[in-house]
Amino acid sequence: MTQESPARRESTDGQDASKAARPGALLAMLEEAQAASPGAWLSPEALLGIARALGVPPARVYALATFYPELNLEPRGAHSITVCRGTACHTKGSLALLRRVVRDLGLGRITESNDHPVTDVAGWITVRTVACFGQCALAPVIQIDGVTHSRVSLARLTLLIQALERERGA
Numbered sequence: 001m002t003q004e005s006p007a008r009r010e011s012t013d014g015q016d017a018s019k020a021a022r023p024g025a026l027l028a029m030l031e032e033a034q035a036a037s038p039g040a041w042l043s044p045e046a047l048l049g050i051a052r053a054l055g056v057p058p059a060r061v062y063a064l065a066t067f068y069p070e071l072n073l074e075p076r077g078a079h080s081i082t083v084c085r086g087t088a089c090h091t092k093g094s095l096a097l098l099r100r101v102v103r104d105l106g107l108g109r110i111t112e113s114n115d116h117p118v119t120d121v122a123g124w125i126t127v128r129t130v131a132c133f134g135q136c137a138l139a140p141v142i143q144i145d146g147v148t149h150s151r152v153s154l155a156r157l158t159l160l161i162q163a164l165e166r167e168r169g170a
């Protein structure tokens with residue numbers, strides 16, 4: 001086993017410090033921690049650990065974790081449905097899509113202005129909204145398990161949900 005020299009250690013520490021100071025370092029650590037976590041989420045302990053590791057106030061870490069809808073502060077379900085609630089999608093009926101998802105999956109807690117993910121008690125599915133997928137010409141847009149579906153009608157959404165539920169029952 002090789003022992004690290006103090007100089008090497010100091011150099012490494014210096015690299016860590018400069019890494020922490022780099023713009024985007026905090027977000028990168030949050031994404032890495034989430035990806036490594038079962039349930040793909042950031043626990044309070046994980047947030048505190050990152051704050052300590054980077055030497056930044058926990059409030060800053062929490063502020064960033066709550067800013068990005070891609071970061072989860074609760075365990076995520078095995079599947080996910082994301083409904084775009086941007087202007088173009090809203091105009092093309094995304095609110096009705098969101099209401100259908102909530103109704104069909106029996107999720108009573110999500111509201112039309114809710115930008116926090118909601119997961120069913122079984123941990124099977126997480127429903128969330130986004131401000132825009134950047135595909136406004138294809139509105140309304142949703143994502144199911146990372147696959148984008150465009151110009152989604154209520155009838156098509158029902159079929160997509162039924163397909164997911166068949167998979168659940170299989």
Ligand code: FES
Nearest residue numbers: 084086089133135
């Ligand atoms: S508003 Fe939905 S993709 Fe832009």
